[in-house]
Amino acid sequence: MRPKYQVIIDDIKSNILSGGYSVGEQIPTESALQDKYKVSRQTVRKAILELSNEGFLRSEKGSGTYVSSQYRSRSGTNSKRTIGVITTYISDYIFPSIIRGIEGRLNEDNYSLLLASTNNDVAQEKKALEMMLSFGVDGLIIEPTKSNLYNPNIAYYLSFKEQDVPIIMINAYYEELEVPFFCLDDVQSSYLATKELISKGHTQIGIISKMDDLQGKYRMKGYIKALGEAKLRFHPDQVLSYDTETKPDLSDSLREFLSDNRDDLTAIVCYNDEVGLEVVNVCRQLGISVPDELSIIGQDNSYIAKNANIKLTTLTHPQEQMGRDAADWVIKKLQGKKDLPNDTYYQPVLIEGETVKEIEVQ
Numbered sequence: 001m002r003p004k005y006q007v008i009i010d011d012i013k014s015n016i017l018s019g020g021y022s023v024g025e026q027i028p029t030e031s032a033l034q035d036k037y038k039v040s041r042q043t044v045r046k047a048i049l050e051l052s053n054e055g056f057l058r059s060e061k062g063s064g065t066y067v068s069s070q071y072r073s074r075s076g077t078n079s080k081r082t083i084g085v086i087t088t089y090i091s092d093y094i095f096p097s098i099i100r101g102i103e104g105r106l107n108e109d110n111y112s113l114l115l116a117s118t119n120n121d122v123a124q125e126k127k128a129l130e131m132m133l134s135f136g137v138d139g140l141i142i143e144p145t146k147s148n149l150y151n152p153n154i155a156y157y158l159s160f161k162e163q164d165v166p167i168i169m170i171n172a173y174y175e176e177l178e179v180p181f182f183c184l185d186d187v188q189s190s191y192l193a194t195k196e197l198i199s200k201g202h203t204q205i206g207i208i209s210k211m212d213d214l215q216g217k218y219r220m221k222g223y224i225k226a227l228g229e230a231k232l233r234f235h236p237d238q239v240l241s242y243d244t245e246t247k248p249d250l251s252d253s254l255r256e257f258l259s260d261n262r263d264d265l266t267a268i269v270c271y272n273d274e275v276g277l278e279v280v281n282v283c284r285q286l287g288i289s290v291p292d293e294l295s296i297i298g299q300d301n302s303y304i305a306k307n308a309n310i311k312l313t314t315l316t317h318p319q320e321q322m323g324r325d326a327a328d329w330v331i332k333k334l335q336g337k338k339d340l341p342n343d344t345y346y347q348p349v350l351i352e353g354e355t356v357k358e359i360e361v362q
Contacts, residue, residue, distance in 0.1 A: 004039045008047035014126075016056055016067055017133040018155035019162065023069045027057065054134075071134060082112040083330055084137035086128045087170075088120040088145060093274055094302050094319050098170065101323025102141060109331050111138075118145045120213075120244045122152055129156040139166040139330035141323075146244065147172035147214035166333040168326050172214040180329070180342045182322050184300075186215045189315045189348040190222030193269045193297040196313070196350055198230045200358040202267040202295060206238035208254070208279065209271045210247070216271055219299065223269050238265060250275070254282045262288065266295065266359060273298035273305035276312050280355065291357035301351055313353035318346040 002010070015021045028036070033044045048065055051057040055070030085102055089095050099115065106113050114137055116128035125145040132140060133156065140160060145151065151174055160167050169181040190207075197205050207223045210216040220239075227234055240257045242250055258265075258279075270276035276298030283290050290296055290310070298305055300317040318325075329340055 004037065005043045005047040005050070008033060008037055008039070008044065009050055012047070012051060013054075013056060013134070014130065016071075017130050017159060018153075019159045020155070021067045023067050025067050026064045027067065029064065071136070080110060080112050081138040081334065082114050082135065083327065084114045084116070084132035084135070084140045084142075086116045086118060086125065086132070086140070086142040088118050088143050090115065090117045093272070093304065094300055094317060097303070097319035098143075098323040101320035101325075102327045103323075104320075105324045105327035105331070111327075111331065120145050122146060125151075126153050126156070129153055133159060137165065139168075139334055141168050141170060141326045141330060143171045144169055144174055144214070146212045147174060148212050148217045151176070166330050168329050170322055170326050175214075180340070182326050182329070182344045183346070184215075184317050184322075185345040185347055186218035187222040187225065188345075189299050189317075190219035190269055191226045192222075192348060192350055193299060193315060194223045194226035195230075196297065197267040197269070197295060197356065198226065198232070200267075200295065200356060202359060203232055204235075204238070204265050205232070205267045205269060206235075206240070206257075206261060206265045207269045208240045208242075208257075208275050210243060210275075211241045212243040216241075219269075219271060237261070251278060251282060254279060255286065258282060258286055258288060258294075262286075266293075267356070268294065268296050270296060270298045272300045273302040273312055273314055276314070276355070277304060277308055277310075280308075280310055280312070291355050295356040297356060299348075305353075310355060311353035313356045314351050315348040316351060317348070322346065 021027060030041055030044045034041055048057060052059060055068055057065050058068040059065045083106055087095050103113055114135060116131060118125040118128055122145050154176060157177055167179050169179050171183060173179060173181040194205060209220045224234060238261060240253060268279060270279060276296050279296050280290055283294060288294050298312045298314040301314045305312040305314050332340055
């Protein structure tokens with residue numbers, strides 16, 4: 001359990017960083033804080049002293065305590081500019097390649113990188129954003145957390161914008177915000193995957209998609225678009241959806257899904273390569289031959305697909321190039337360059353593997 005004074009520190013700091021308290025605004029009196037947190041005056045004073053030492057508050061004798069702007073300039077003593085990078089994950093899947101692209105471009109212009117991850121959790125995203133605001137980063141590259149859901153941290157992004165800190169989003173974006181982004185064309189990716197299966201004679205095509213991220217929403221859209229163009233019926237029971245919280249149970253869900261649809265499905269479009277390879281694994285357990293009985297397409301051309309013991313049919317993702325382009329955008333923005341792109345979509349390309357088989361049209 002956090003000490004009582006730390007609770008006060010965290011709450012006041014969050015209010016300052018999210019714009020609840022503006023620079024120069026007076027915070028509640030010591031008596032009001034005592035009543036609110038049910039603590040002693042000594043505890044309140046300890047919290048205020050700590051926040052003053054960190055540059056968040058300043059006290060004026062006989063007047064009160066006010067929000068200070070010093071916390072914004074504490075990193076200014078270092079001539080080397082710092083770009084904050086927040087991703088959902090750091091060491092998994094495509095993220096090492098994205099971060100490598102960012103780091104490579106920043107190094108060319110002697111920028112520092114401050115890295116944080118959220119594990120696709122909005123509470124951890126809040127902590128990461130507070131850290132970036134406290135540090136006073138010069139720019140921010142961020143992969144949104146649970147981008148298909150309402151985000152409670154919008155106020156922090158608005159604080160960055162109010163301070164004229166350049167923000168660029170990668171892989172997805174928050175639809176509530178007007179923020180530039182670099183994304184794969186996820187609709188097109190899943191559309192091409194589904195069209196490839198249709199061209200190979202498949203008419204019973206399922207999909208597995210992650211629905212708390214915007215990528216999953218758009219990849220579902222591409223799948224539905226391709227079915228519609230081919231005049232194939234959309235079957236809700238041939239859709240398996242999951243989210244961040246249910247992902248640990250995906251293997252069990254797949255086992256049930258594949259068993260229930262074994263006599264109907266001939267192909268599956270997967271949310272990404274990680275899911276595609278998990279489908280391959282479950283098929284082995286169930287004795288379903290890939291691709292003879294079931295064709296599978298992943299997405300993202302990740303390193304795990306490249307190193308798997310079966311060559312997964314997949315689609316490209318720019319990964320390192322996306323990271324490099326995002327870093328380049330922030331650097332140019334800080335240099336005062338105009339007419340930078342507000343949104344960039346990379347076009348996917350199909351990479352043939354061993355997991356799709358052409359079937360005879362009956």
